[in-house]
Amino acid sequence: MKQYYAERNGLIKNSISLSEDELISFFVQTYQYFHSKEYFKCATKGVWRSIPYSNDEELIIPPSLAPAPEVFFATRLQITQVWPIYEYAENYTEEILFTVIEILYDHIAIYDYKKNELITEEPKAEFAEYINNILRMYNGGYYIEPTNGFIMKLPNETLKQQLSYDGKEMPNEVFEQLSTASSMYYRFDANLETKKKAINLLADILEKEREYVKNLFNEEYEVPKNEHDKLIFGIVNGFNIRHNRADQKTDYSKEIWHDWMMQYYTSVIIAFYKLKTNKEIEKLF
Structure with missing residues (x-):
C-alpha cells in the first residue's frame, strides 16, 4: 500500500x-x-x-x-x-x-x-x-x-521474515509442509490442538533429515551433535506435543511456549536448508 x-x-x-x-x-x-x-x-x-x-x-x-x-x-x-x-x-x-x-x-x-x-x-x-x-x-x-x-x-517483524521466506533452498514438498504448518498455526481461529499439529508438521520435516541436521549443525558450531538433537526433539517428545504419555510436561504456559516452539522450529528448518544448500554449492568448487 x-x-x-x-x-x-x-x-x-x-x-x-x-x-x-x-x-x-x-x-x-x-x-x-x-x-x-x-x-x-x-x-x-x-x-x-x-x-x-x-x-x-x-x-x-x-x-x-x-x-x-x-x-x-x-x-x-x-x-x-x-x-x-x-x-x-x-x-x-x-x-x-x-x-x-x-x-x-x-x-x-x-x-x-x-x-x-x-x-x-x-x-x-x-x-x-x-x-x-x-x-x-x-x-x-x-x-x-x-x-x-x-x-x-x-506478525511482528521477525515473524514476517519467516512467513515471507520463499523456500528457494528447500524441496517443494518441504516448503509446502512449512507453508501448511504456518497457515494452520497463525490462522485467526487456531486453537491449541491445531497449533500442536502445526508444530508436529515442522518436527516431521526435521525428523526426515535428523542425521544430516545433527552432523551439519555440529560442523557449524562445534557443539556435540547430540546436544542439537536433544534440544530439537526433546521439545516435541517431552512437552505433550507429539506424545500423550504420563511423563509428559503439561503444566506450562502453552500459549506462550507454543509460539516459541513454532518460531524455533521454523528458524531451524530455514537455517538447515540454507546451510545444506551452501554445503552442496561448496562441493561444486
Missing part, C-alpha cells in the same frame, strides 16, 4: 484501533465496492452467454457459491443468518466475519468475454489489499494472506 506524506515521514502519532462494529461497517463498505464492480456476479449467478439469433441465454460457468449463496454460507458456518450480507452483517461475530471474508476471497472473480476465461488472480490481489487496509487496524492487527486467503494475526 502506498504511503502518503504523514505516514511516510513518521508524523502519524496515533494509530486507529477499530472496534468490532467499526470493522464490520468498513467491511460492508468494502464489500459494496467489489459488489458494484460485479466481482461476485460469477460466484452468485454464474456466467451466462447470449445464444446467437435467439433471446435465450446459456449457462457456461455455474455459480461457485452453489447451490445458492444462502445454502453455501449456512453449510460452512452452520447458521442461517449470514447471506445476504447487507441484511445480516451487523450481527456478525468476529468468527463469522472472518470466515465470510475468506469465502469471498476464494470466490471473487470476473469473466473476460473476449478471452473466454475466468480471471481470479487480479481480483483476489485487489480484494486482499483493500481488506488488509482495514484488518490491520482491528484488535492489534490481522491480515489475509494473499497466497492462500487465510486470515492471520499480524
